Amino acid sequence: MDSEAATTGEITTRDITLPEETVEAWQEIVDILAELLGVPAALITKLSPTHLEIFTTSNSAGNPYKVGTKLSLGGLYCETVIRTKKELMVPNALKDPRGVKNPNIKLGMISYLGYPILWPDGVPFGTICIYDPKENEYGIVYQRFMKQMKALAESHLTTIHLASALASSKFELEETNKDLEAFSRCVSHDLQEPLRAIGNVTLMLEADHASHLDEGGKLEVARIRNNTIHMSELIDDLLEFSRMARHSLLRTDVDMNALAREVYEGLKYHTLNKNAIVQIEHLPPTYGVQSMLRQVFQNLIGNALKFTGKIKEPRITIGGRWEGCSNVYYVQDNGAGFDMKYAKNLFGESESLHKEREFTGTGLAIVRRIVQRHGGKAWAEGEVGKGATMHFSLPNTTEAL
Structure with a gap:
């Protein structure tokens, strides 16, 4: 992912930047929700370590919510959805003890239906929710449509998650290959150096001391030299195969x-x-x-x-x-x-x-x-x-x- 998960209170968050095409798709989602469900406000919120931010909001008449607005944690319906990772429906906040201090009442929004938006690993991104200035029981049609839009938004997060994981794996693989290349060079040097030394000794024996060697000694020196050559070639072959296999x-x-x-x-x-x-x-x-x-x-x-x-x-x-x-x-x-x-x-x-x-x-x-x-x-x-x-x-x- 673009960044590690962070924890605020009991809530784990992940602060990343979404691709522009995802932002545009989510704008379409909230606009469709507001239009088809007949509510003035449909939102997608994003959880941060210290607050909840309005990430996208419908371009509908009567919508008091603005993109980028930061809401302090403590008593928000969306916060409850994120903490429980379950849907929440409040038909009328004026009749709900949880709504006494809810800031949405000041904006004239008294009913709420929200669902959590989660990353594939269960870490919350935020919520998808709708508000209405009048009491609303949000029947089965509302709930089904909201669940479909939640699933669509989460499918976008899955794509981002997989792409990020692939990029991370590719980077780690490239770094591992670099380490292995360096290690292979060291191994080649460490293995070849004594072989070169042995080869040089046999050449010296043949050049400077041949007259002191009988036929058996000469054959033995030649055998040692040939074996060092063969071993050097095999080391090169193995390292070359290892190099190709990693790419x-x-x-x-x-x-x-x-x-x-x-x-x-x-x-x-x-x-x-x-x-x-x-x-x-x-x-x-x-x-x-x-x-x-x-x-x-x-x-x-x-x-x-x-x-x-x-x-x-x-x-x-x-x-x-x-x-x-x-x-x-x-x-x-x-x-x-x-x-x-x-x-x-x-x-x-x-x-x-x-x-x-x-x-x-x-x-x-x-x-x-x-x-x-x-x-x-x-x-x-x-x-x-x-x-x-x-x-x-x-x-x-x-x-x-």
Whole structure:
């Protein structure tokens, strides 16, 4: 809400500014009430911590009430309505002991019918009421019509309440995202710094002390360096996925052919596997979050390049097909492969299936998460020493999933 609720005596209030269109609608309400019910005064009042204010008043002949008039709390009929949160009818204040000190008598208004106007959470806004200079029993027609106008006014407050809550939630979400972005940067720095230190030490060992290392020592140093590189890449992948997951998911038409080629062109300059023959076949277009689908291809194509690095004639095929209500895509390589008995767990967060495929678990878990968020699924086929095929499907629909 625009402001917090405040308490005056036993009454809780909320002091906010209503939109101009609501003020205009409420003016119509009181004008209609006065005209159709045949009374000179129809009002909507607003409760403040120290007084009751006339918020809108009918433009009818004989109406003594003016917008903005502030009425001190203590003995007002509207105050009773607000405190009890119930309707109040006074046919003739001159015959009612509660009306002895009522200021409306001085204005010539002796009968009253009022209802509370409440915010959705029950906090009073004020009242909607009518006055008459003559005795009036306010029959069922009056009461029904007043209840309808009360409900209409409260529906406006509900709309304002929801809009305000949405704006507040959006602001809080944006602030939370800023905090998470800052936290992610700190986490990345704290995790990457020791990895860089380890990597620098291994480079120094290879450059300055290689002559003191036997073949086993050299292999161990190389393994440590490669593992630090893999770990650094996984940290980057996780932080990137976390960043995307916190932001709005704008789905658009995605040219999967162009996306796969773009990803491969970006990866081929950074991979040691320069001899790989990569074939990109026809991939059906899809509808999704392009930045997330790019990360899927980065993981799958990147893995294929890594795990064909020791193959004499490395081959990678990227393809796709329409299959029922889904588009199925795949990245196939003739690299290290894996044992199919692990296939169901391949896309888990920590699964390590083959010594040549270490550290793929987290990257493939990210692939699975992204694909599932798009309403699809991911699976794999492979054989140790003969390569692997990583599949994922996406609904072939243009509707948001």
